[in-house]
Amino acid sequence: MHFDTLALRATHQPDSVTGVVVPPIYLSTTYARNESNELPANYLYTRPNNPNREALEKALATLEGGAIAMAFGSGQAATMTLFQALSPGDHVLLSTDAYYGTPALLEQVFHPWGLTYTRVDMRDLNAVRASIHENTRIIWCETPSNPMLDITDLQAVSQIAHEAGAICVCDNTWATPVLQRPFDFGCDVVMHSTTKYLNGHSDVLGGALIFKEDNEFAQRVKLLQGLSGAVPSPFDCWLISRGIKTLGVRVRAQSSTAQAIAEFLEGHSAVEKVHYPGLASHASHALVQQQMKGPGAMLSVQVKGGAEEAIRFIGKLNLFTRATSLGGVESLIEHRATAEGPNSITPKNLLRISVGLEYADDLIADLAQALA
Incomplete structure (x- = not known):
């Protein structure tokens, strides 16, 4: 399907009971059990899961062509959770011209914790190869970059990452899946500040991580998402889903x-x-x-x-x-x-x-x- 059709279908979920075309906002923080002490719809508490967030995450995975997605309360919360899934002593390779909040997280939060990082011009593939360490776990790309609009060759950098046993993460906020699908070029994880184009109306704070495969690392991030509670509200999820329709x-x-x-x-x-x-x-x-x-x-x-x-x-x-x-x-x-x-x-x-x-x-x- 054309992207516009896909975006509408991915966010169109009529209620089977009432028939409403626009899905409701589920504001409840908790869910009742039946007489047998079972959860009828597998929702327990809104921090680990919520119908609006679940719908948004499924839509995001569909649009990027991934297997699983996680929504967060901001783009920085998404980035932070991904780094938290690593271990002290791991190494991150980061583009020189990346959103300034990303290296700020690494320097001010994770470096004292034991995570190391190197910044490199991702346009220089030889420099990327030379900057790989034995403990490199993530190569973080941002293309187009913020604010210089440099372009990273995702196919080449993904290959370098995989040869080193690392994963390639792409911040796709500026391009959006309308213009660029990093999974098509070998990337393993896509990050979005859903505050930006996905919502599109400057009235919601949000972030997301989409994984090409639902593997052990993805489940580790999923666990941290629920434990940390850095998640968007049901209303925010509903607004971002609405924004996607016109993306x-x-x-x-x-x-x-x-x-x-x-x-x-x-x-x-x-x-x-x-x-x-x-x-x-x-x-x-x-x-x-x-x-x-x-x-x-x-x-x-x-x-x-x-x-x-x-x-x-x-x-x-x-x-x-x-x-x-x-x-x-x-x-x-x-x-x-x-x-x-x-x-x-x-x-x-x-x-x-x-x-x-x-x-x-x-x-x-x-x-x-x-x-x-």
């Missing part, structure tokens, strides 16, 4: 507008550099065409000058909201180094743009007047 049409429309904006900005005299995989000038443009069904709706732009010029520019915008996060229906722009804090390695003149569903010409006109 395909939203992402394709946003990507089309992002392409137009990137082309406009690349030709502007006040712009130093545009980072967008849909541009022929992008270093991995050919790989994008092989690995993705579209370049996505995220781009970064470096304006000429430094942080002061970049911040002055976004202060003149009218249609772009100056805010962190991404993937919603409204266009957002932020000075990324400010968001990441004093230890940021992001260029000081870089602005990250999440393209929404506004009319493309209106957004371009707004950028033009602010750059003028």
Whole structure:
């Protein structure tokens, strides 16, 4: 089936008793046993399981083509639980240009606990091979990366991971399964911040892990999910499931507008550099065409000058909201180094743009007047 059909079918679960087309929200934290002290539907307590979360997890596994999925209260909770499933003394190989919260978790939480990690440019396959340790358990990819939109060759890195006895994890938040399915290229685990495109309306915090195989490691993560309780509420699961229904049409429309904006900005005299995989000038443009069904709706732009010029520019915008996060229906722009804090390695003149569903010409006109 086409992705749009699959997304609708995966989240369409009519109630067999009442016939309601839209599933209800199961807010109960506990479930009654019958006269024989049995649980009629195998639900005991909402922390280990809930009908809304179960429905969302099944939909996520279907969309990514995986065997099992787990939903969490945030993307960081999902990432943290995956690392918790490792053992002290294990090693993680992480892309240099990864979401800043991921290395922050490794450095501030797991390094004192005994987990080691190395950061490497995932575009350099020789460097990836050279950075493998005997105790490497996870190679963590993020493609397109945040915020530089670097592209990782998932097929090649997955092969390197498997040769080393490690698993390959891909943060697929920016591409979404609409544009990229990492399991098709050998990855073992897909991570999502469901806060972003999957929900799509900037009103839910959530995360997910999807496993290609329901193996021992997946069950270890499943155990930790239930024990830690870092899970989304039934209402949050219901909202994310609702967002998935329109995921395909939203992402394709946003990507089309992002392409137009990137082309406009690349030709502007006040712009130093545009980072967008849909541009022929992008270093991995050919790989994008092989690995993705579209370049996505995220781009970064470096304006000429430094942080002061970049911040002055976004202060003149009218249609772009100056805010962190991404993937919603409204266009957002932020000075990324400010968001990441004093230890940021992001260029000081870089602005990250999440393209929404506004009319493309209106957004371009707004950028033009602010750059003028």
